[in-house]
Amino acid sequence: MLGLSADEIGILALSLRVALVSVIFSLPIAVLVAYGLARLSFPGKTLVDAIVHLPLVLPPVVVGFALLVLFGRRGPIGSLLDQWFGIVFAFRWTGAALASALMGFPLMVRAIRLSIEAIDRRLETAARTLGGSRLWVFVSITLPLALPGIITGTLLSFARGLGEFGATITFVSNIPGQTQTLPLAIYSFTQVPGGDAQAMRLSLVAVVLSIAALAASEWLTRRATESQRDDQR
Amino acid sequence: MINVEIEQQLGSFHLDVKFAAEAPIVGLFGRSGSGKTSVINAIAGIATPQRGSIRINETVLFDAAQNIDVPPNERRVGYVFQDALLFPHMDVESNLLYGQRRHAPEDRFIDEARIVELLGLSALLHRKPRALSGGEKQRVAIGRALLAQPRLLLMDEPLASLDVPRKMEILAYVERLRDELRIPIVYVSHSVTEMARLADTVVVLADGKCVASGPVDHVMGRLDGNPAAPWQEAGSVLDTRVAAQNDEDQLTTLTFDGGEILVPRLDASVGERVRARISARDVSLALAMPTDISILNVLPAQVLAIDEANGPAVDLQLAVGGSMLVARITRRSMRQLGVRTGQKVFALVKAVAFDERSVGYV
Numbered sequence: 051m052l053g054l055s056a057d058e059i060g061i062l063a064l065s066l067r068v069a070l071v072s073v074i075f076s077l078p079i080a081v082l083v084a085y086g087l088a089r090l091s092f093p094g095k096t097l098v099d100a101i102v103h104l105p106l107v108l109p110p111v112v113v114g115f116a117l118l119v120l121f122g123r124r125g126p127i128g129s130l131l132d133q134w135f136g137i138v139f140a141f142r143w144t145g146a147a148l149a150s151a152l153m154g155f156p157l158m159v160r161a162i163r164l165s166i167e168a169i170d171r172r173l174e175t176a177a178r179t180l181g182g183s184r185l186w187v188f189v190s191i192t193l194p195l196a197l198p199g200i201i202t203g204t205l206l207s208f209a210r211g212l213g214e215f216g217a218t219i220t221f222v223s224n225i226p227g228q229t230q231t232l233p234l235a236i237y238s239f240t241q242v243p244g245g246d247a248q249a250m251r252l253s254l255v256a257v258v259l260s261i262a263a264l265a266a267s268e269w270l271t272r273r274a275t276e277s278q279r280d281d282q283r
Numbered sequence: 284m285i286n287v288e289i290e291q292q293l294g295s296f297h298l299d300v301k302f303a304a305e306a307p308i309v310g311l312f313g314r315s316g317s318g319k320t321s322v323i324n325a326i327a328g329i330a331t332p333q334r335g336s337i338r339i340n341e342t343v344l345f346d347a348a349q350n351i352d353v354p355p356n357e358r359r360v361g362y363v364f365q366d367a368l369l370f371p372h373m374d375v376e377s378n379l380l381y382g383q384r385r386h387a388p389e390d391r392f393i394d395e396a397r398i399v400e401l402l403g404l405s406a407l408l409h410r411k412p413r414a415l416s417g418g419e420k421q422r423v424a425i426g427r428a429l430l431a432q433p434r435l436l437l438m439d440e441p442l443a444s445l446d447v448p449r450k451m452e453i454l455a456y457v458e459r460l461r462d463e464l465r466i467p468i469v470y471v472s473h474s475v476t477e478m479a480r481l482a483d484t485v486v487v488l489a490d491g492k493c494v495a496s497g498p499v500d501h502v503m504g505r506l507d508g509n510p511a512a513p514w515q516e517a518g519s520v521l522d523t524r525v526a527a528q529n530d531e532d533q534l535t536t537l538t539f540d541g542g543e544i545l546v547p548r549l550d551a552s553v554g555e556r557v558r559a560r561i562s563a564r565d566v567s568l569a570l571a572m573p574t575d576i577s578i579l580n581v582l583p584a585q586v587l588a589i590d591e592a593n594g595p596a597v598d599l600q601l602a603v604g605g606s607m608l609v610a611r612i613t614r615r616s617m618r619q620l621g622v623r624t625g626q627k628v629f630a631l632v633k634a635v636a637f638d639e640r641s642v643g644y645v
Contacts, residue, residue, distance in 0.1 A: 172368055175329050178355040179362040180431040181385030190381075194372045 054255070058248075062255060065232040068143055069211035072150035073158075073204050080155060080203065084162035085192070089171075105217075106156040114220025117149060121221070145222035146229045150214045154207030161206060165199020166192065197274040205267035209260055232256050285309060285435065285469065289325050289335035289345075298322070298332070298491040307461045310482025310499065311471045318491040319471045323437040326469065327362045328355035339435050356385070361433030361466075365440045367420040369412035375423050376408040382431025391432050393464065398426045401463065402456055418449035422456060429464065436460075436468045442477065457481060479520045479560035480642070499558075500607070517598055518562040519609045525555045534579075534634065541604025545579045546637040557642060563598055565636035566610035569629045570620055580632040584608060586624050589617075601630055 054062070086092070087099055105113050121128040121139045131137040139145035169192060177187040193200070215233040222229040224238060236252045239245030284305045291298040298318045311319045324330035326337055328344065331352060337345040344353050344360070361382075369378050379395060399405050402422045412420060421441055428436060438457070442450045458481070461468065470481055478485055478499065485502040487495040495502050500520045523537035523544070533548040537557055544559065551557060572581065584601040591597045597617050601608040608630055622628065 170368070172364065173370060175355075176362065176364060176368040177370070177381065178329065179327050179358075179360065180382030180427065181356045181359070182381070183354075183356050186385075191370060 054251075058252065058255075060227060061230060061232055061235045061252070064143060064227070064230070065212055068146045068150055068214075068231055069208050071144075071147040072154065072211045073208045075147070076151040076155055076158060076207065077200075077204055080158040080207075081162055081193075081196075081200065084159045084166055084199075084203075085188070087159070088163045088166040102159050103156045105153050110153060110214070110216025111220050113152060114149060114217035117145070117152070117217065117221040121145070121148065139222070141222050141225060141229065143222075143229055146214075146218050146231055147211075149217040149221050150211030151207075153214050153217055154210040157210055158203035158207040161203030162196060162199045165196045165202075168199075169195045198271045201270045201274060202267055205263050205270075209263040212256070212259055212263070232259075284338075284340055285326075285467065286336070286338040287322065287326065289322070289332035289337065291321065291325065291330070291332040291334075293321065296321075296491055300488065300491070300493050301335075302486045302493050302496050304484045304486060304496065306467070306483035307465070308457075308468045308470050308482050308484075310478045310485040311469055311488065312473065312475075312478050312482075312485050313488035314473055317488040319473075319488055320439055321491075322488070323362070323439055323469060323471055326435070327360050327437055328353060328358045329362075342434070359432060359434045361428030361431055361436040363421070363424050363428050363436065363438040363441050365443050367412075367417075367424040369415075369420055369423055369427070371412055373412075374408070375404065375410050375412070375415070378412065378423055379404070379408075379427050379430055382427060386432050393429055393432060395430060398429055401459060402426045416449070417445050418452055421445065421449075421453055425453075425456065425460070429460070429466070433466060436466050437471070438468060439471045440473070441470075442472070442474075454480060475518060476560060479518070479558060517564075517609055517611060518560055519607050521559045521561065521606050521608075523557050523559055525549065525551050525553050525557055527553060539604070539606055541584075541602075541606045541608075542582050544582070544632065545634045546642060547635065549642060559637060559642050561608060561632060562636070563609040563611035565632055566601075566608060567631040568599070568610055568612055568616070568620065568622065569631055572629055573631070576631075577633075578631045579634045580630075582608070582630045582632070584628055584630040586622060586626045586628060589622070589624055601628070603630060 083098070083102060087095065118140070119125055123129060123132060123138065123140050128139060131139070137144070139148050173195070174187050174191055177191045182190065213233055214231070215237070218229065218231060219234055224230050224234045230238070232252060232255065236249050236256070239249035239252065284303065286303045288301045289298065296318070298321050300318065300322050311322060313319050321330060325332050325345070332345070332347065334347045336343065336347065343351055344358050345351060370381065373381070379398065383391065383395065399408070402425060404422060404426055407415065407419060407423065412423070415423065425441070442453055445453065454477070457468070460466070470477070472478060482499045485496065485499045486493055487502060500522055521539050521544070523539040525535060526538040526543060527536040528548065529536065534545045535547070535549045535551070537544050537546060537559060546559065549557065567578070582603045584603045586599055587602050588600040589597055590600070591614070595613055596611050597614055599610045599612065599622065601610055610630060
């Protein structure tokens with residue numbers, strides 16, 4: 051495929067799987083958090099907002115280290131998950147997905163929150179007077195109207211996940227076939243003599259993937275926005 | 284029967300409104316900021332008063348003392364907003380059916396076909412809201428509210444954002460609803476014209492308080508009853524019947540208990556009830572029966588009261604037969620004519636002072 055070796059395809063597939071799983075699991079949580087931040091007022095809202103944004107401003111290594119401490123086999127959360135559900139993050143591809151999800155989370159929440167805030171709340175009120183329960187109004191009015199932001203947020207987070215490096219290497223290390231995603235593989239090749247050519251090939255793959263994700267985001271957002279514009283003819 | 288008795292503090296604004304009304308259309312009248320919208324928001328359940336109660340017939344929607352606050356989606360109170368608020372991601376038909384789908388088929392008493400026919404929506408069903416004109420949007424919004432099977436319909440200045448021809452169109456549709464569906468309507472407006480044309484009972488609000496209420500011809504004809512009305516809008520309402528059509532001159536004769544008036548031709552049949560609003564500015568006075576004059580309507584009247592509050596102008600309340608008419612003349616005219624309370628005068632009204640906005644079918 052496109053002149054890529056079996057190893058390179060394996061790296062690409064792992065990267066895509068990590069990024070995909072990370073957005074699938076973080077999206078529902080991001081939608082709820084974004085809705086809470088956009089629509090509800092509760093004590094400690096500023097704190098929640100700050101915590102959500104933390105991965106955006108912290109050095110990724112710090113996030114990775116925090117994951118290692120909390121979700122490592124002996125960590126307070128990691129040990130419980132292992133005991134109760136048999137879920138292990140440390141040094142597994144699932145850990146890479148967790149690191150991606152966390153690093154992409156602020157981007158996802160931000161995009162969704164902005165688009166929820168842009169919705170005329172009176173549309174939700176109107177839906178309530180027509181007999182819609184809170185939950186139904188959320189599903190039938192808020193979510194579809196926030197769709198452009200949900201798409202943008204998901205693809206941004208996906209692209210961020212594909213590029214995740216610092217938190218991943220700190221949390222799950224750089225194990226070929228297990229946790230070695232695209233950026234980690236590129237880094238490895240640059241560290242060995244004569245690896246430049248392969249590093250270059252993988253870098254080009256990364257460029258193509260990122261551009262494709264951005265283009266897809268742009269196209270989907272435009273389609274979603276177009277179907278619900280409310281201007282006069 | 285609608286019973287509202289609520290108190291609510293909104294920032295520095297205090298709402299304290301008490302009224303009970305039973306009528307096909309109850310008008311809630313007042314300037315902007317008088318608390319009209321707050322009252323219907325409370326009835327719809329999208330705002331919660333601190334004290335009081337709201338009942339429709341026997342159903343308690345809200346009672347602060349008993350801790351009853353039925354959520355808006357369970358109140359079955361339709362709400363037509365000033366700017367339609369159609370759901371932009373759905374086509375017209377999905378908008379219409381949004382509320383209907385929330386009710387089991389056996390609870391429905393208004394069906395889609397009827398509403399589509401009544402509001403003339405069949406050509407619009409598959410359009411998106413963005414492809415509709417203002418008047419069309421408002422018609423869809425009314426249909427959507429009705430298909431949610433409401434026991435009461437609230438309309439918040441539904442004509443405010445429309446131009447005059449569209450206003451006329453929607454007014455006619457509201458009259459059809461009243462006549463054909465028999466759902467009580469609470470109609471909010473600051474327009475005397477709309478009140479006079481549509482409402483049967485009027486509740487006048489000013490500064491968050493109810494300052495007058497009663498049948499429309501009483502409330503709107505009283506000098507002191509409508510402090511909420513803009514200065515220029517003072518006037519009165521006559522309950523009349525079509526007596527004759529004059530095809531040659533394109534005029535219609537209306538008869539009421541104080542005599543007859545001629546108005547520009549109305550599209551109505553003889554015997555039909557018609558409500559005519561006469562702005563106080565359009566009424567002149569004469570002490571003797573005038574001759575050689577272009578004004579067609581000359582009505583014998585008696586001065587009941589004089590209200591001198593308004594600077595250069597004074598408002599005179601006139602009895603014309605059993606009806607009430609308000610005339611606004613200058614203070615100077617009153618002095619020159621020597622008008623006094625109790626005096627017999629003639630009220631003059633130009634026929635062309637009536638237009639379709641001031642005449643409504645009952």
